[in-house]
Amino acid sequence: MLNAGYxxxxxxxxxxxxxxxxxxxxxxxxxxxxxxATHLLVQNGRAYVTLPHELQIWDISE
Incomplete structure (x- = not known):
């Protein structure tokens, strides 16, 4: 479960x-x-995603 925020x-x-x-x-x-992702900010070499559902991601804890 993603926490709120970036x-x-x-x-x-x-x-x-x-x-x-x-x-x-x-x-x-x-x-x-x-x-x-349309809601993506790159700063200091890191990509900040403000809408996580726009990434095709999977949980690596499972």
Whole structure:
């Protein structure tokens, strides 16, 4: 379950680790590149997604 607020993603090769900013060092989701989202902000090398459902992501905790 995603918490409210921003997510940020860090890029490693062709994968993106997606984090919940409430727990910024625990990756919770992964996505493949390229991904597109209309509500995306890139800042300081991190991609902040304001509408998480726009990412094709899956929960890596399962």
């Amino acid at each position: 997510l940020y993603a860090t890029t490693i090769s062709e994968m993106v680790d997606v984090f919940d900013v409430s727990r910024p060092f625990i990756p919770q989701y992964m996505a493949t590149l390229p991904f597109t």
